[in-house]
Amino acid sequence: xxxxxxxxxxxxxxxxxxxxxxxxxxxxxxxxxxxxxxxxxxxxxxxxxxxxxxxxxxxxxxxxxxxxxxxxxxxxxxxxxxxxxxxxxxxxxxxxxxxxxxxxxxxxxxxxxxxxxxxxxxxxxxxxxxxxxxxxxxxxxxxxxxxxxxxxxxxxxxxxxxxxxxxxxxxxxxxxxxxxxxxxxxxxxxxxxxxxxxxxxxxxxxxxxxxxxxxxxxxxxxxxxxxxxxxxxx
Amino acid sequence: xxxxxxxxxxxxxxxxxxxxxxxxxxxxxxxxxxxxxxxxxxxxxxxxxxxxxxxxxxxxxxxxxxxxxxxxxxxxxxxxxxxxxxxxxxxxxxxxxxxxxxxxxxxxxxxxxxxxxxxxxxxxxxxxxxxxxxxxxxxxxxxxxxxxxxxxxxxxxxxxxxxxxxxxxxxxxxxxxxxxxxxxxxxxxxxxxxxxxxxxxxxxxxxxxxxxxxxxxxxxxxxxxxxxxxxxxxxxxxxxxxxxxxxxxxxxxxxxxxxxxxxxxxxxxxxxxxxxxxxxxxxxxxxxxxxxxxxxxxxxxxxxxxxxxxxxxxxxxxxxxxxxxxxxxxxxxxx
Numbered sequence: 242x243x244x245x246x247x248x249x250x251x252x253x254x255x256x257x258x259x260x261x262x263x264x265x266x267x268x269x270x271x272x273x274x275x276x277x278x279x280x281x282x283x284x285x286x287x288x289x290x291x292x293x294x295x296x297x298x299x300x301x302x303x304x305x306x307x308x309x310x311x312x313x314x315x316x317x318x319x320x321x322x323x324x325x326x327x328x329x330x331x332x333x334x335x336x337x338x339x340x341x342x343x344x345x346x347x348x349x350x351x352x353x354x355x356x357x358x359x360x361x362x363x364x365x366x367x368x369x370x371x372x373x374x375x376x377x378x379x380x381x382x383x384x385x386x387x388x389x390x391x392x393x394x395x396x397x398x399x400x401x402x403x404x405x406x407x408x409x410x411x412x413x414x415x416x417x418x419x420x421x422x423x424x425x426x427x428x429x430x431x432x433x434x435x436x437x438x439x440x441x442x443x444x445x446x447x448x449x450x451x452x453x454x455x456x457x458x459x460x461x462x463x464x465x466x467x468x469x470x471x472x473x474x475x
Numbered sequence: 476x477x478x479x480x481x482x483x484x485x486x487x488x489x490x491x492x493x494x495x496x497x498x499x500x501x502x503x504x505x506x507x508x509x510x511x512x513x514x515x516x517x518x519x520x521x522x523x524x525x526x527x528x529x530x531x532x533x534x535x536x537x538x539x540x541x542x543x544x545x546x547x548x549x550x551x552x553x554x555x556x557x558x559x560x561x562x563x564x565x566x567x568x569x570x571x572x573x574x575x576x577x578x579x580x581x582x583x584x585x586x587x588x589x590x591x592x593x594x595x596x597x598x599x600x601x602x603x604x605x606x607x608x609x610x611x612x613x614x615x616x617x618x619x620x621x622x623x624x625x626x627x628x629x630x631x632x633x634x635x636x637x638x639x640x641x642x643x644x645x646x647x648x649x650x651x652x653x654x655x656x657x658x659x660x661x662x663x664x665x666x667x668x669x670x671x672x673x674x675x676x677x678x679x680x681x682x683x684x685x686x687x688x689x690x691x692x693x694x695x696x697x698x699x700x701x702x703x704x705x706x707x708x709x710x711x712x713x714x715x716x717x718x719x720x721x722x723x724x725x726x727x728x729x730x731x732x733x734x735x736x737x738x739x740x741x742x743x744x745x746x747x748x749x750x751x752x753x754x755x756x757x758x759x760x761x762x763x764x765x766x767x768x769x770x771x772x773x774x775x776x777x778x779x780x781x782x783x784x785x786x787x788x789x790x791x792x793x794x795x796x797x798x799x800x801x802x803x804x805x806x807x808x809x810x
Contacts, residue, residue, distance in 0.1 A: 292809050
């Protein structure tokens with residue numbers, strides 16, 4: 242699902258955001274990306290989502306070699322990736338329903354289909370009763386769940402999350418992670434950047450550790466039936 | 476759960492297709508339908524945006540309206556002046572000064588010959604005696620005339636061309652033919668002031684045309700600037716949309732429709748402004764009309780001109796938005 246072959250990101254000043262990373266995450270796998278701030282977690286996620294491009298090496302996502310994707314095709318690559326941000330990146334002048342519906346509107350789905358899938362996604366994150374609210378009326382945890390509903394409403398094969406529990410208390414963080422596990426259980430590949438080591442180790446999935454742009458550790462899933470145990474989907 | 480797994484597989488299959496979106500929207504007709512829906516959504520959505528900030532929207536639309544109303548109003552005024560001057564074409568009159576000592580019977584024959592010409596509407600003969608009498612009545616030289624033995628005035632024939640032959644160019648050729656008649660000493664066209672009027676109208680038309688172009692440019696810039704500000708205000712939103720797979724066309728669409736609406740609403744308001752102005756002018760024009768035998772009638776914008784105004788508004792709105800969108804949307808990329 243995600244493959245980095247000696248890929249890196251070098252900035253104009255000569256500093257490297259990511260250096261010679263080799264990485265392979267199989268379809269249906271769930272993995273955590275950890276490391277200090279500035280270690281390159283966000284850069285790695287951004288390269289998958291084509292927010293940044295690798296300056297060298299090869300990045301293959303969902304069978305597509307990203308260096309061959311032209312600017313005009315980027316939107317279609319992103320539609321297959323659900324992205325969850327630490328600061329939610331919701332549209333604050335639109336209702337919860339409209340926020341979640343946006344990816345489907347963008348993809349050009351019909352009205353009935355949108356209604357059905359948005360409600361399903363909101364139901365999944367437990368916010369069905371708040372679809373008419375505006376994001377500003379919701380708590381941080383609820384806003385994050387709106388962001389998750391928006392990321393999954395199109396049923397992308399890959400979910401990326403950048404510090405999804407960054408501002409949440411341990412209880413809420415665990416709930417959010419559990420939500421990701423549920424999506425993973427139905428075959429979605431999940432990659433989460435987080436520095437919450439305690440939580441990550443407790444969950445027992447594959448953990449990739451970055452340090453100064455280099456992949457320094459790749460610890461396989463602790464539990465035999467977790468992680469890549471669900472087989473390929475694509 | 477099972478449904479979700481199936482859906483995930485669906486998504487994965489879609490991902491292998493060339494374009495997720497078009498595949499998701501179904502076949503050819505479905506795609507077209509979705510495309511139409513997307514446009515309709517953007518159309519309504521952008522109108523909603525305009526109504527969300529009524530005051531600032533109205534101010535922008537009012538500026539556009541005034542800019543559009545100026546050339547439209549001048550165009551109507553010009554049309555009205557032309558209507559008035561159409562009646563003045565009768566004033567294109569040719570005076571034929573006949574040779575001295577010409578016989579009355581010759582004058583008679585000339586009269587019938589002229590009457591028979593298709594170009595000529597009417598012929599009036601002023602005999603030397605009549606001319607002398609008139610001159611005596613109207614000038615202070617009556618004493619000087621007494622000193623003369625003979626009547627110095629020639630016979631004058633006033634030729635009135637028909638309407639069809641009154642235009643400056645046509646009447647000119649008639650003049651040349653009349654000048655060549657053996658009985659005629661001098662032929663003179665009394666329409667210099669009509670020509671001047673026509674020349675003035677030409678200048679007026681040209682001026683309105685130039686003004687229209689300048690103000691159209693102004694409308695283009697006003698809308699371009701409005702849309703540029705709208706794009707800046709929606710920077711975050713555009714970023715988010717790009718992050719979740721919106722194409723440039725999708726992001727562009729509401730801004731283009733916003734420009735379209737500004738142009739159209741501005742044109743409608745301009746149309747109203749022109750008609751209200753004409754209503755205000757109606758009273759004074761009517762009073763003037765009474766002084767001119769009541770044949771002045773104020774015309775308003777014709778159907779064709781109104782349509783042109785609306786179409787221009789829409790095109791300028793869309794064009795202005797297009798300019799701004801092309802330049803500024805590309806700059807916004809998620810980071």
